[in-house]
Amino acid sequence: xxxxxxxxxxxxxxxxxxGKSHALKLAEAGAKVVxxxxxxxxxxxxxxxxxxxxxxxxxxxxDVTKKEEVENMVKAAVEKWGKVDILVNNAxxxxxxxxxxxxxxxxxxxxxxxxxxxxxxxxxxxxxMVKQKSGVIINIASVEMGQVGGGMPMIVHYCASxxxxxxxxxxxxxxxxxxxxxxxxxxxxAIETPMAEASQKDPKLLEQTLAKIPMxxxxxxxxxxxxxxxxxxxxxxxxxxxxxxxxGGWLAG
Ligand code: NAP
Numbered sequence: 001x002x003x004x005x006x007x008x009x010x011x012x013x014x015x016x017x018x019g020k021s022h023a024l025k026l027a028e029a030g031a032k033v034v035x036x037x038x039x040x041x042x043x044x045x046x047x048x049x050x051x052x053x054x055x056x057x058x059x060x061x062x063d064v065t066k067k068e069e070v071e072n073m074v075k076a077a078v079e080k081w082g083k084v085d086i087l088v089n090n091a092x093x094x095x096x097x098x099x100x101x102x103x104x105x106x107x108x109x110x111x112x113x114x115x116x117x118x119x120x121x122x123x124x125x126x127x128x129m130v131k132q133k134s135g136v137i138i139n140i141a142s143v144e145m146g147q148v149g150g151g152m153p154m155i156v157h158y159c160a161s162x163x164x165x166x167x168x169x170x171x172x173x174x175x176x177x178x179x180x181x182x183x184x185x186x187x188x189x190a191i192e193t194p195m196a197e198a199s200q201k202d203p204k205l206l207e208q209t210l211a212k213i214p215m216x217x218x219x220x221x222x223x224x225x226x227x228x229x230x231x232x233x234x235x236x237x238x239x240x241x242x243x244x245x246x247x248g249g250w251l252a253g
Pocket of ligand 1: 019189
């Protein structure tokens with residue numbers, strides 16, 4: 001039921017972690033995938049893995065904060081396959097820093113990648129989607145997006161960026177609905193990726209993290225990818241402007 005045959009998908013920040021998992025999952029479902037990240041070398045390895053599984057993919061270097069690179073990434077998809085059906089805005093950073101020591105440069109870097117990058121990629125992809133009168137944009141937010149229970153110390157700039165992603169998602173969903181372009185966000189809790197390495201390796205930090213999660217475990221990237229696949233597929237055809245939480249019960253607790 002959840003298949004993406006003949007669909008073209010772009011995934012940012014896909015050299016590792018959840019982005020890589022989303023790329024593998026969408027390719028497995030039949031999509032042709034643009035695997036994009038700052039390091040093209042690592043993207044090529046993901047492409048090789050997709051090809052080994054008989055999927056189709058290309059590796060494209062793209063720093064999501066650079067408008068020209070973002071436009072080239074979308075152009076690469078259109079030149080290769082003629083269209084863009086799915087964009088997964090996934091690239092992100094999470095720097096731990098006490099608020100009182102946070103510099104303007106650190107604030108700007110986080111907001112540039114985690115929010116401006118989403119805007120640039122969504123705008124470039126939406127220009128194609130509006131022409132086609134169809135498309136799906138999925139923005140990866142976080143439980144630290146500002147909903148009850150989502151606030152966290154030491155990552156104020158990250159929380160602000162993810163709150164912005166949810167607001168961006170809702171406003172964009174309203175503006176693009178007349179063009180049959182759906183826009184949704186996913187808010188993961190603690191997922192086992194390199195970004196969350198500190199929580200996984202330090203027993204004290206891990207215990208603090210697990211204490212917040214009723215299911216008492218971190219999530220796996222593939223569990224989030226299953227949700228990405230659902231939101232990218234026609235099975236979610238009436239869902240737009242939503243933020244879907246996937247957190248083992250964190251925000252409910
Ligand atoms: P990850 O393993 O660190 O992957 C993020 C990828 O984005 C990295 O390959 C990173 O490259 C890339 N990236 C950073 N800046 C970029 C830029 N300017 N342009 C293009 N790519 C860039 O992290 P992850 O855990 O998979 O996170 C994926 C998304 O999920 C992020 O938006 C994150 O905020 C969100 N999220 C994660 C968790 C979690 O628990 N893991 C929870 C909630 C939300 P470099 O390594 O070179 O920086």
